[in-house]
Amino acid sequence: MSDFSDSAYDGTNSAHPLASMSDASRPASPVLVSAHKIAIVGLGLIGGSIARRLAEHNRYVMAWNHHPRPYAEATKLGIHCVPTLTELVEGKPDVLILAVPLESMSSVLGQIAPHLHKGTTLTDVGSVKGPVRQVVRKAGLESFYVGAHPMAGNELSGFEASKASLFDNALWALTFDESTDFSRFLTLADMVTKGMGNSFIAVDDGTHDKAAALISHMPHVVSTALVNELVEANFADPAVALALAAGSWRSMTRVSLTDPDRTRAMVELDGLNVAQLLDSMSQRLSRQAALLRAEHEGDEKAFAQSKDFFEQPEPFRRYRRNEEQWDSDDNSAPTSTLVLSDASWRQELLDSAQAGQRVTDIRTTHEMVVETRELN
Amino acid sequence: MSDFSDSAYDGTNSAHPLASMSDASRPASPVLVSAHKIAIVGLGLIGGSIARRLAEHNRYVMAWNHHPRPYAEATKLGIHCVPTLTELVEGKPDVLILAVPLESMSSVLGQIAPHLHKGTTLTDVGSVKGPVRQVVRKAGLESFYVGAHPMAGNELSGFEASKASLFDNALWALTFDESTDFSRFLTLADMVTKGMGNSFIAVDDGTHDKAAALISHMPHVVSTALVNELVEANFADPAVALALAAGSWRSMTRVSLTDPDRTRAMVELDGLNVAQLLDSMSQRLSRQAALLRAEHEGDEKAFAQSKDFFEQPEPFRRYRRNEEQWDSDDNSAPTSTLVLSDASWRQELLDSAQAGQRVTDIRTTHEMVVETRELN
Numbered sequence: 001m002s003d004f005s006d007s008a009y010d011g012t013n014s015a016h017p018l019a020s021m022s023d024a025s026r027p028a029s030p031v032l033v034s035a036h037k038i039a040i041v042g043l044g045l046i047g048g049s050i051a052r053r054l055a056e057h058n059r060y061v062m063a064w065n066h067h068p069r070p071y072a073e074a075t076k077l078g079i080h081c082v083p084t085l086t087e088l089v090e091g092k093p094d095v096l097i098l099a100v101p102l103e104s105m106s107s108v109l110g111q112i113a114p115h116l117h118k119g120t121t122l123t124d125v126g127s128v129k130g131p132v133r134q135v136v137r138k139a140g141l142e143s144f145y146v147g148a149h150p151m152a153g154n155e156l157s158g159f160e161a162s163k164a165s166l167f168d169n170a171l172w173a174l175t176f177d178e179s180t181d182f183s184r185f186l187t188l189a190d191m192v193t194k195g196m197g198n199s200f201i202a203v204d205d206g207t208h209d210k211a212a213a214l215i216s217h218m219p220h221v222v223s224t225a226l227v228n229e230l231v232e233a234n235f236a237d238p239a240v241a242l243a244l245a246a247g248s249w250r251s252m253t254r255v256s257l258t259d260p261d262r263t264r265a266m267v268e269l270d271g272l273n274v275a276q277l278l279d280s281m282s283q284r285l286s287r288q289a290a291l292l293r294a295e296h297e298g299d300e301k302a303f304a305q306s307k308d309f310f311e312q313p314e315p316f317r318r319y320r321r322n323e324e325q326w327d328s329d330d331n332s333a334p335t336s337t338l339v340l341s342d343a344s345w346r347q348e349l350l351d352s353a354q355a356g357q358r359v360t361d362i363r364t365t366h367e368m369v370v371e372t373r374e375l376n
Numbered sequence: 377m378s379d380f381s382d383s384a385y386d387g388t389n390s391a392h393p394l395a396s397m398s399d400a401s402r403p404a405s406p407v408l409v410s411a412h413k414i415a416i417v418g419l420g421l422i423g424g425s426i427a428r429r430l431a432e433h434n435r436y437v438m439a440w441n442h443h444p445r446p447y448a449e450a451t452k453l454g455i456h457c458v459p460t461l462t463e464l465v466e467g468k469p470d471v472l473i474l475a476v477p478l479e480s481m482s483s484v485l486g487q488i489a490p491h492l493h494k495g496t497t498l499t500d501v502g503s504v505k506g507p508v509r510q511v512v513r514k515a516g517l518e519s520f521y522v523g524a525h526p527m528a529g530n531e532l533s534g535f536e537a538s539k540a541s542l543f544d545n546a547l548w549a550l551t552f553d554e555s556t557d558f559s560r561f562l563t564l565a566d567m568v569t570k571g572m573g574n575s576f577i578a579v580d581d582g583t584h585d586k587a588a589a590l591i592s593h594m595p596h597v598v599s600t601a602l603v604n605e606l607v608e609a610n611f612a613d614p615a616v617a618l619a620l621a622a623g624s625w626r627s628m629t630r631v632s633l634t635d636p637d638r639t640r641a642m643v644e645l646d647g648l649n650v651a652q653l654l655d656s657m658s659q660r661l662s663r664q665a666a667l668l669r670a671e672h673e674g675d676e677k678a679f680a681q682s683k684d685f686f687e688q689p690e691p692f693r694r695y696r697r698n699e700e701q702w703d704s705d706d707n708s709a710p711t712s713t714l715v716l717s718d719a720s721w722r723q724e725l726l727d728s729a730q731a732g733q734r735v736t737d738i739r740t741t742h743e744m745v746v747e748t749r750e751l752n
Contacts, residue, residue, distance in 0.1 A: 151622050171619055201619045208620075210612035215625045219602060223628060225660045226595060227689035231751075235653060236586040238751050239732040242695065243547055243577045244584075246527045249591045251627040252599060257693055260686035268682070271668040277611060278665035282658045284601045289654035292647040306644070310636035313603035317633055319618065356615040375607075375614055 029342060030182040032365045035121075035191035036060055039093035041085065041108055043070045046125050046153065047099025048162025050196070051079050056164050059195050064088040066104075070159035089115040095191050097148075098124040102131060102269065109139035116144060121184040123148045127212060128269040129175045129205040146188045147175030147205060149212070150198070155258055169327075171358060172200040173208050176346055182365075185345075189362050199360045199371070201353035204346070213273035220263050221278060223256040319375045326373055335360065338368040405718060406558035408741045411497075411567035412436055415469035417461065417484055419446045422501050422529065423475025424538025426572070427455050432540050435571050440464040442480075446535035465491040471567055473524075474500040478507060478645065485515035492520060497560040499524045503588060504645040505551045505581040522564045523551030523581060525588070526574070531634055545703075547734060548576040549584050552722055558741075561721075565738050575736045575747070577729035580722070589649035596639050597654060599632040695751045702749055709747040716742045 038054055040047045043065040055061045055078045062080045064087070065071070071081040082088050089096065089112050096116075100108055105124070116122070122144040126132045129147045136145045152170040154161070172192045176185060185202070192200045203211075230238050255263075267274050288309060294302035326333040338357065340348050352359075357370040414430055416423045419441040431437045431454045438456045440463070441447070447457040458464050465472065465488050472492075476484055481500070492498070498520040502508045505523045512521045528546040530537070548568045552561060561578070568576045579587075606614050631639075643650050664685060670678035702709040714733065716724050728735075733746040 149620075151620055153622075173616075173620055201616065203616055207613060207616055211617040211620050214606060214612040215617045215621045219624055219628045221664055222598060222602065222661065223624075224686055224689055225657060225664065226598065227692045228660065228685065229653065229656060230590060231688055231691055235649075235656065236590040237583060237730050239749075240549075240577065240579055240583055240729050241587040241591045242732070242749070242751060243729065243734060244525075244527055244549055244587050245591045246529070248595055248599075248631040251630045252595045253689075253692070254627045255624040256689045257696060260683075260689070264682060264686045268668065268671055271672050273611075275665040275668040275672075277605065278661045278668070280605060280611065281601060282662040282665065284604065285598065285654045285661070286658040288597055288601065289651040289658065292644065292651040292654070295644055296647050296651075306640060307636075309604070310600055310640045312607055313600055313629075313632045313636070315607055316603045316629070320633060353616050353619065354613050356618070358619060373615075373618070375618060 030186060030365050032186045032190065032362070033094060033119075033183060035095045035187050035195055037062070037091070037093045037095075038191060038195070039063070039088045039091060039096045039120075040099055041088065041097065042066070042099035043074060043079075043159045043162070044099060045157045045159075045161050045166070046150065047097065048074075048159040049152065049164060049166040050097065050099065050125070050150070052077060052162060053164040053167050053197075054191070054195050055079055057195055057197065059191075062088055062091050062093060065159075066100075073159065085111050086115055089117070089120070092117040093120055094187055095121050095123060098122070102126055102128075102135065102265075105132065105135050106139065109136065109141060113139055113141060116141065118144075120144060121146060121187050123188055125150055127216070127266055129173075129208045131269050133175075133177065133205055142179060143181070144184070146180055146184050147173075147208075148188060148192075149173040149175070149208065167196055167198060170196070170198045172196075172198055173212075174200050174202040175205045175208050176202060176349075177204060178346070180346070182342070182345055186362065186365055189359065189368075193359065193361050199358045201358055202346075202349040203353050204350065207350065207353075209270050210273050213270045213277055217267050217270045217274045218277040218281065220255050220258075221267060221274060222281065223253055224260075224263070227253050227256045315375050319373070323373070326371075333371040333373050335369055335371050337363075338370045340366045340368065342366075406562060406741050408562045408566065408738070409470060409495075409559060411470045411563050411571055413438070413467070413469045413471075414567060414571070415439070415464045415467060415472045415496075416475055417464065417473065417488075418442070418475035419450060419455075419535045419538070420475060421533045421535075421537050421542070422526065423473065424450070424535040425528065425540060425542040426473065426475065426501070426526070428453055428538060429540040429543050429573075430567070430571050431455055433571055433573065435567075438464055438467050438469060441535075442476075449535065461487050462491055465493070465496070468493040469496055470563055471497050471499060474498070478502055478504075478511065478641075481508065481511050482515065485512065485517060489515055489517060492517065494520075496520060497522060497563050499564055501526055502645075503592070503642055505549075505584045507645050509551075509553065509581055518555060519557065520560070522556055522560050523549075523584075524564060524568075525549040525551070525584065543572055543574060546572070546574045548572075548574055549588075550576050550578040551581045551584050552578060552725075553580060554722070556722070558718070558721055562738065562741055565735065565744075569735065569737050575734045577734055578722075578725040579729050580726065583726065583729075585646050586649050589646045589653055593643050593646045593650045594653040594657065596631050596634075597643060597650060598657065599629055600636075600639070603629050603632045691751055695749070699749070702747075709749050711736065711745055711747050713739075714744040714746045716744065718742075 037060040039062040040051050051061050064085050150172045152166050192198050291302045291306050325331040338352050356374045357372050359368045360371050361369040413436045415438040416427050427437050440461050526548045528542050568574050667678045667682050701707040714728050732750040733748050735744045736747050737745040
């Protein structure tokens with residue numbers, strides 16, 4: 001894992017009256033500027049749901065969409081829709097969220113760049129973080145940027161499908177690199193916790209993209225491959241197989257039903273990580289095939305190895321049983337305080353995430369409330 | 377696929393008054409003896425649920441369990457519990473269902489064999505059919521036997537967990553080989569349709585076991601392998617990954633949560649079929665890994681092939697959308713009549729299953745009502 005050194009505070013915020021300060025009064029230590037005024041580029045499923053929820057939590061929400069179709073409805077909900085991207089940026093928001101596909105990001109950033117106020121923190125909602133940072137860096141806006149990936153979504157799309165409840169109990173991954181500004185990170189953390197009522201972990205892009213490959217992108221490929229095994233009909237009769245299909249098949253192929261282009265784009269963006277995991281899975285499955293053949297020949301060692309294979313998920317089974325407890329009101333996960341230092345806040349957040357902690361609230365610039373969900 | 381020739385009727389039934397006939401009056405053509413009196417060996421989740429449902433449908437249900445624990449409750453529900461396996465068999469049931477694990481089957485068959493009335497049809501509820509037939513054949517009882525695999529179950533076990541509704545809308549796979557008796561098959565078909573209110577397909581053991589490997593046994597291995605990828609923590613941090621885990625991970629790993637010994641036993645019984653499918657999946661995944669790496673290098677052909685991979689499930693996506701229609705009361709799947717001949721009834725049933733048909737009712741010995749659910 002990377003090691004993260006400190007970086008000097010280099011952003012100010014004048015849009016929010018409580019936090020406005022002149023360049024001369026710039027502090028040596030980070031400040032906690034609440035994300036009061038939030039601008040959203042793109043009122044789709046995710047952007048729309050964030051806008052609704054922040055407005056419900058009394059944050060000042062501005063939005064621009066490439067087509068004004070959702071404006072009438074959004075305006076009724078207290079979302080301040082503006083006719084141009086420039087107006088949105090010139091509104092000097094504390095946070096500007098890019099809720100657009102990666103393909104559009106370069107063009108949007110180009111339009112934003114000349115007007116961006118230095119007090120504005122830039123973020124996004126993409127499911128792969130490394131490639132987004134590259135695009136932001138190319139646009140010369142990296143010093144404004146903190147990455148974000150909210151774990152929320154469904155099979156639908158568009159503002160019509162958006163709803164504040166899409167983010168009930170949502171967890172966000174916030175991402176940093178060695179140049180990320182602590183105060184900007186805190187502003188985004190304020191938006192996620194107090195603004196959205198959500199929790200977060202904070203990690204570097206690489207850690208995020210590997211974890212997302214394991215938990216989501218690679219499984220999407222596996223699910224598709226399972227269905228292709230059926231559709232190709234090389235081995236078993238597909239009609240007979242479908243007649244016998246029960247809960248296990250249904251669960252394992254559900255994600256193959258989503259929009260194939262969206263899935264492909266997501267997988268390709270995290271391509272090298274997914275490739276490495278697919279190779280590992282491929283070896284795992286062919287090893288298991290060999291074991292089954294050896295068992296058929298009566299090989300005692302193979303029986304023992306097969307037993308190990310099926311017992312290996314035990315820590316995960318325990319985790320899932322605990323999760324039911326953690327999610328209940330009566331037995332929620334244990335909380336503690338995470339203390340961050342100016343010198344090593346990134347490493348401290350990364351260590352915390354790797355220890356199964358999630359930040360549920362921020363108390364001060366250097367104190368976070370965390371909840372622990374251990375895999376053991 | 378195998379071809380099935382006709383076999384002479386060699387069973388009679390005297391337990392059911394409507395159908396009793398002497399050996400002398402044995403017909404040349406099959407008879408439809410309804411499964412009026414049904415004996416169940418083993419009151420676990422499946423045996424118990426079948427017993428409850430048949431009793432609710434006013435069939436005469438007898439049961440024996442290796443421990444009388446469930447007898448008090450079962451008796452209240454109108455299930456006639458007997459103290460010994462011998463008494464159960466000597467009750468001359470139309471159908472005797474072995475609802476015990478494969479490990480116990482050989483011993484149970486040994487105890488049954490000396491007392492089995494020739495009018496009794498023997499069946500089971502195991503999820504792999506080839507191995508069960510082998511055990512039945514070893515016990516010298518193959519002429520009594522028709523295989524069955526009801527698609528019903530959950531993560532629980534025991535009579536306490538059993539319920540008639542476990543079989544709501546259930547589909548059964550009935551299995552035959554070239555020696556299977558048509559009348560015995562019809563008796564079991566009567567039990568499934570009119571007795572249980574369920575539907576069925578009928579195929580040979582090999583077709584069943586391959587389809588079950590594809591749709592259930594192999595995916596159980598894949599699900600377990602996915603969790604092991606996380607637990608081994610060779611690639612991504614497991615705590616971070618679990619924090620990011622959303623619906624796709626949850627769906628794909630759900631079946632890994634079931635009892636590992638039960639899963640292993642099921643997979644091992646269908647071991648050679650599962651091994652072949654795992655090898656195929658292994659190649660599929662490593663091919664996809666290679667494609668992703670080629671795409672990363674900008675290989676245009678790889679992009680096109682990747683697009684094909686994600687689009688290949690399209691017939692399955694259509695099938696799942698149609699399924700919602702078929703399952704609704706207003707737009708249920710189209711029905712037609714399947715006519716069976718004395719000479720080729722096995723092949724006709726197999727063809728019907730491979731055409732996506734399910735038998736929902738039997739009209740006469742040679743006419744079945746089928747519902748069609750096509751994959752196209």
